[in-house]
Amino acid sequence: xxxxxxxxxxxxxxxxxxxxxxxxxxxxxxxxxxxxxxxxxxxxxxxxxxxxxxxxxxxxxxxxxxxxxxxxxxxxxxxxxxxxxxxxxxxxxxxxxxxxxxxxxxxxxxxxxxxxxxxxxxxxxxxxxxxxxxxxxxxxxxxxxxxxxxxxxxxxxxxxxxxxxxxxxxxxxxxxxxxxxxxxxxxxxxxxxxxxxxxxxxxxxxxxxxxxxxxxxxxxxxxxxxxxxxxxxxxxxxxxxxxxxxxxxxxxxxxxxxxxxxxxxxxxxxxxxxxxxxxxxxxxxxxxxxxxxxxxxxxxxxxxxxxxxxxxxxxxxxxxxxxxxxxxxxxxxxxxxxxxxxxxxxxxxxxxxxxxxxxxxxxxxxxxxxxxxxxxxxxxxxxxxxxxxxxxxxxxxxxxxxxxxxxxxxxxxxxxxxxxxxxxxxxxxxxxxxxxxxxxxxxxxxxxxxxxxxxxxxxxxxxxxxxxxxxxxxxxxxxxxxxxxxxxxxxxxxxxxxxxxxxxxxxxxxxxxxxxxxxxxxxxxxxxxxxxxxxxxxxxxxxxxxxxxxxxxxxxxxxxxxxxxxxxxxxxxxxxxxxxxxxxxxxxxxxx
Amino acid sequence: xxxxxxxxxxxxxxxxxxxxxxxxxxxxxxxxxxxxxxxxxxxxxxxxxxxxxxxxxxxxxxxxxxxxxxxxxxxxxxxxxxxxxxxxxxxxxxxxxxxxxxxxxxxxxxxxxxxxxxxxxxxxxxxxxxxxxxxxxxxxxxxxxxxxxxxxxxxxxxxxxxxxxxxxxxxxxxxx
Numbered sequence: 001x002x003x004x005x006x007x008x009x010x011x012x013x014x015x016x017x018x019x020x021x022x023x024x025x026x027x028x029x030x031x032x033x034x035x036x037x038x039x040x041x042x043x044x045x046x047x048x049x050x051x052x053x054x055x056x057x058x059x060x061x062x063x064x065x066x067x068x069x070x071x072x073x074x075x076x077x078x079x080x081x082x083x084x085x086x087x088x089x090x091x092x093x094x095x096x097x098x099x100x101x102x103x104x105x106x107x108x109x110x111x112x113x114x115x116x117x118x119x120x121x122x123x124x125x126x127x128x129x130x131x132x133x134x135x136x137x138x139x140x141x142x143x144x145x146x147x148x149x150x151x152x153x154x155x156x157x158x159x160x161x162x163x164x165x166x167x168x169x170x171x172x173x174x175x176x177x178x179x180x181x182x183x184x185x186x187x188x189x190x191x192x193x194x195x196x197x198x199x200x201x202x203x204x205x206x207x208x209x210x211x212x213x214x215x216x217x218x219x220x221x222x223x224x225x226x227x228x229x230x231x232x233x234x235x236x237x238x239x240x241x242x243x244x245x246x247x248x249x250x251x252x253x254x255x256x257x258x259x260x261x262x263x264x265x266x267x268x269x270x271x272x273x274x275x276x277x278x279x280x281x282x283x284x285x286x287x288x289x290x291x292x293x294x295x296x297x298x299x300x301x302x303x304x305x306x307x308x309x310x311x312x313x314x315x316x317x318x319x320x321x322x323x324x325x326x327x328x329x330x331x332x333x334x335x336x337x338x339x340x341x342x343x344x345x346x347x348x349x350x351x352x353x354x355x356x357x358x359x360x361x362x363x364x365x366x367x368x369x370x371x372x373x374x375x376x377x378x379x380x381x382x383x384x385x386x387x388x389x390x391x392x393x394x395x396x397x398x399x400x401x402x403x404x405x406x407x408x409x410x411x412x413x414x415x416x417x418x419x420x421x422x423x424x425x426x427x428x429x430x431x432x433x434x435x436x437x438x439x440x441x442x443x444x445x446x447x448x449x450x451x452x453x454x455x456x457x458x459x460x461x462x463x464x465x466x467x468x469x470x471x472x473x474x475x476x477x478x479x480x481x482x483x484x485x486x487x488x489x490x491x492x493x494x495x496x497x498x499x500x501x502x503x504x505x506x507x508x509x510x511x512x513x514x515x516x517x518x519x520x521x522x523x524x525x526x527x528x529x530x531x532x533x534x535x536x537x538x539x540x541x542x543x544x545x546x547x548x549x550x551x552x553x554x555x556x557x558x559x560x561x562x563x564x565x566x567x568x569x570x571x572x573x574x575x576x577x578x579x580x581x582x583x584x585x586x587x588x589x590x591x592x
Numbered sequence: 593x594x595x596x597x598x599x600x601x602x603x604x605x606x607x608x609x610x611x612x613x614x615x616x617x618x619x620x621x622x623x624x625x626x627x628x629x630x631x632x633x634x635x636x637x638x639x640x641x642x643x644x645x646x647x648x649x650x651x652x653x654x655x656x657x658x659x660x661x662x663x664x665x666x667x668x669x670x671x672x673x674x675x676x677x678x679x680x681x682x683x684x685x686x687x688x689x690x691x692x693x694x695x696x697x698x699x700x701x702x703x704x705x706x707x708x709x710x711x712x713x714x715x716x717x718x719x720x721x722x723x724x725x726x727x728x729x730x731x732x733x734x735x736x737x738x739x740x741x742x743x744x745x746x747x748x749x750x751x752x753x754x755x756x757x758x759x760x761x762x763x764x765x766x767x768x
Contacts, residue, residue, distance in 0.1 A: 043610070047614055050614055050618065051614070051618070054618050054621050054622065057621075057622065058621075058624075060663075065664075065665075068663075068664035068665060069663070069664055071664055072663055072664035076664070077621060077624045078620040078621060078623065078624040078627050079616075079617035079620040079621055080621055080624070082617040083617050083618065083621050086614070086617070230600075230603070231596055231599035231600040231602075231603050232596065232599055234599070234603045235598075235599035235600075235602045235603045235606075237603075238602065238603045238606035238607055238610070239602070239606060241606070241610055242606045242609060242610055245610055245613060249613065374664075379666075380661065380665070380666030381664050381665050381666060382665070382666065383665055383666075383667050
């Protein structure tokens with residue numbers, strides 16, 4: 001029955017005998033380790049295709065969902081880290097094997113007749129693999145991928161004449177977004193694979209047509225027993241593939257998967273974008289071609305190199321073969337050495353650059369935060385997209401806004417510029433802050449740098465409150481921050497613990513002379529803000545929105561006052577982020 | 593074993609190893625949904641309506657709104673499904689019966705019949721009486737009853753534990 005089926009299949013397709021003849025391909029020079037590279041490359045490419053297909057069942061290509069789905073693959077799915085890790089390190093392995101394969105063919109002079117076309121196909125394949133690397137790199141739509149995409153598409157955009165058009169088409173417009181992700185995804189999983197399959201198919205067909213190139217000295221050592229491809233060469237291939245896969249698996253286990261940076265953030269000004277290590281030499285070389293010369297480094301030099309390689313089989317006809325071969329081998333060594341040197345110097349430059357370390361540290365922190373928030377049961381990835389993961393986090397968004405909008409005048413502990421002209425906001429509204437103010441109002445932490453707010457300083461000079469009484473006042477004022485929104489002064493005074501607070505009377509007598517609280521203190525001696533609900537989110541919001549309010553610092557002249565932030569400059573959500581950040585109201589990782 | 597036999601065996605063994613190294617994680621990856629728990633049901637009760645607002649004997653439909661996790665996205669307060677509540681006459685325990693609106697046949701949403709006295713499924717004409725018992729041969733089992741509890745308030749709030757069950761089965765099997 002089995003034979004019957006096999007015969008029928010053979011009769012209709014001829015496939016089994018074709019495969020058999022491939023297996024029985026004679027190896028005149030015997031099996032060789034030198035032949036394993038192409039096979040290993042093919043095997044890893046198959047693994048890439050397979051792991052890529054797996055990920056297609058979970059990946060979602062859009063600027064709002066890409067990061068989330070990759071996060072899901074990497075951190076939530078069963079062995080997702082292993083699948084993605086294999087794909088990630090497989091991509092690097094493919095690049096290494098492709099270059100080794102190229103050098104091997106070059107050194108063996110296998111570009112000579114009759115293998116010219118296969119040499120060209122190989123060069124096209126190399127270009128396609130670079131395309132795979134570039135298009136795959138950005139698919140997670142994390143910081144790394146986002147900035148790398150910007151750089152690589154801008155390189156394409158810098159090409160003379162047609163560059164800008166190519167860039168617009170590839171990016172899907174002038175903005176990087178959904179269309180960029182879908183286009184790169186289409187290239188990565190559709191267009192490039194088809195081109196690769198066609199080119200690779202032709203490459204392999206020609207390889208069987210011409211056979212493996214025996215080494216130059218093969219004739220000198222005839223083999224006693226004739227070898228065939230299976231099993232003599234296949235065993236070596238299998239060993240090589242196993243070893244390469246072993247290394248890949250080792251790297252995946254070592255890394256615990258593949259890296260995933262924080263979600264893409266077009267507003268981050270200091271992200272230290274770097275390409276994958278195998279593009280580092282190109283990255284470093286670009287530094288030698290500044291400004292308008294950029295296209296020389298990014299397009300002309302690699303282009304000239306590829307053109308030279310492509311012309312080799314033709315040059316072989318006009319230049320004596322041996323001289324040409326010597327020349328190209330020397331060139332290959334020079335380029336490999338140069339690339340190695342550039343790669344090393346790129347890494348060395350980064351290692352010696354404190355600004356890079358700082359930026360990297362910041363990026364790592366953002367990354368850690370993003371992963372923490374995404375995995376937190378009370379947070380998770382919001383429906384708006386992974387970009388909002390950070391935008392809805394008071395720690396990330398609040399600190400960024402505070403730095404941009406407030407720390408020009410204020411300080412936050414060590415943070416802030418040197419032109420401080422307003423109090424330190426670290427722990428603003430807390431017992432420590434108010435106690436410190438009562439102790440030393442003219443310290444730079446409080447109103448020392450705000451000469452127009454000298455009321456507290458003159459109060460301090462005349463105040464007779466001792467340390468214990470200051471503690472009590474401070475505790476009382478610190479309790480204002482807990483006054484709920486919408487509560488009136490009367491309601492508050494009737495709340496248990498307010499009227500009989502040891503600081504109540506002291507506050508009313510000592511502070512109430514200046515600080516008017518309607519229905520509670522008199523005010524009037526000196527201008528001072530209303531302290532009702534001081535330090536609470538609603539008080540801080542009023543302060544940010546309308547510091548010139550009569551109940552706040554309305555008594556100051558315009559130029560002395562803190563500038564207001566109107567809604568069209570800063571939406572309510574942003575104000576709330578700043579306040580929540582200052583109040584420490586955000587998710588914190590549990591202390592280990 | 594001669595050299596060529598060793599190579600033959602070695603090729604097969606190593607080839608199998610390489611394939612396994614990729615196939616095992618791939619299988620796990622694809623089977624991931626089997627591993628995820630808690631998609632079908634919930635351990636918590638959802639508050640729906642004060643008892644006083646439910647008329648006796650007249651089925652009322654209520655949407656279940658809760659935080660939903662869809663793959664990697666967390667949707668706060670999204671509709672997850674709906675239930676039918678039928679308040680029982682005074683003195684009958686339990687005071688309220690809750691049915692899942694998901695048809696045990698193939699999962700369409702069960703609606704009220706024109707007469708307001710029986711349930712029908714618009715997809716394949718499953719029909720149930722007011723107690724959820726099948727009235728024709730289409731549904732494999734009665735409508736799925738859900739756990740109900742009443743809060744301790746003066747006017748108790750009806751709370752329902754929303755769960756999903758396997759369709760087509762004759763038994764009520766909760767989805768893990």
